[in-house]
Amino acid sequence: MRVRIVLRIGSLGLPAIVTVRNGRGRLLFYGRARGRLNVLQFCTRERFLVVAVKPINSAYPTSLRFIKLSPCACQTHYLTFPYFEPACEPEVEETFYLSDERYGFPVDSALLSFTER
Amino acid sequence: MANYNVTITNGFGSLEMKKGTYDVSVTAAGYEATTLTPTTYTAGESAGSGSFTVSASGTLTLVFNDTGAEGGNPVTSGSVVMTDSTGNTEYGTAVNIGATGEAVFSNVPFDAGTPYALYFKQKTTDDAHNIFEDVIQVSMSEESHTQYVLNSPIALQSFTLTDANYTGLPVNGATITFNGEQ
Structure with a gap:
């Protein structure tokens, strides 16, 4: 019996890759979610599903969910992934210049070490 | 963290x-x-x-004289500045050349393992010497280093001035003026 799977994915406006595999790892569905709430759907006869939602920029962790549908599952099954929670602070590009104090010329080669307080 | x-x-x-x-x-x-x-x-x-x-804590002494080696007659005035390898970009302020021909640069980097390459350009010299026109390259591998720079002595130039219409007739009493370096 085919079951319609409806994925409702909140991704805080970040694009995310959605993959669904069966218990043997075979890819059943591949899609891209974008926007605060994105709905993706597909049909399958599989009863064991592994759903992965991975933000493209890896700023947030991948959400993994293992689903086992009962034989009497209704024809449409809804799965909701809430908004991602940040796994860590997003990093931004910092640029550094190192010059000779007395003469002002750029230092050929150096290593700057930063230790968070 | x-x-x-x-x-x-x-x-x-x-x-x-x-x-x-x-x-x-x-x-x-x-x-x-x-x-x-x-x-x-x-x-x-x-x-x-x-x-x-x-x-850094290194000291470089550039000695300007008429041999480019120890023992020559020194330049008695002038100036020199640190630059990049092309000599076109100056770093810091120019250092004066003293009466003994020495220009001392303090706080320069040095490294025994990989000597630090520094570059300098002479800006002026005294009236008795010709300026060193190329970029002066120094390899700093020790805390104190002395390098000699050649400023060749100016040479005597002789001139004759003769009448254009009577070949060989010397002109009595004239002054020839030479303006500026080209």
């Missing part, structure tokens, strides 16, 4: 960092790590930049 190492090449480096306040230290061949300024950096939520300076 996040820690980062940023490689600086030719005075520049960049890295993605989390926002926060960091203590900063430096490892730079030829320089004193304790002279890094500033020693803290705050990264915000958007891209930022930081400028740091570091100081």
Whole structure:
């Protein structure tokens, strides 16, 4: 019996890759979610599903969910992934210049070490 | 707690960092790590930049004379400035050449392992010598280093002035004026 799977994915406006595999790892569905709430759907006869939602920029962790549908599952099954929670602070590009104090010329080669307080 | 190492090449480096306040230290061949300024950096939520300076403790003495080696007659005045390898970009202020032909540059970097290459350009010399026109390259491998620079002595030039219509007739009493170097 085919079951319609409806994925409702909140991704805080970040694009995310959605993959669904069966218990043997075979890819059943591949899609891209974008926007605060994105709905993706597909049909399958599989009863064991592994759903992965991975933000493209890896700023947030991948959400993994293992689903086992009962034989009497209704024809449409809804799965909701809430908004991602940040796994860590997003990093931004910092640029550094190192010059000779007395003469002002750029230092050929150096290593700057930063230790968070 | 996040820690980062940023490689600086030719005075520049960049890295993605989390926002926060960091203590900063430096490892730079030829320089004193304790002279890094500033020693803290705050990264915000958007891209930022930081400028740091570091100081060295080497001393370079450039000696300008008419042999380019120990023992020549010294230049008695003039000036010289640190530059890049092309001689077109100057760093710091020019240093005067003293009566003994010496121009002393303090706080220059040096490294025994990989000698630090420094470049200089002579800007002026005294009336008795010709300026060294090329870029002066110095390899600093020890804390104190002396390098000699040739300023050849000016040479005697002889002139004749004769009448254009009567070949060989010397002109009595004339002054020839030479204006500026070309």
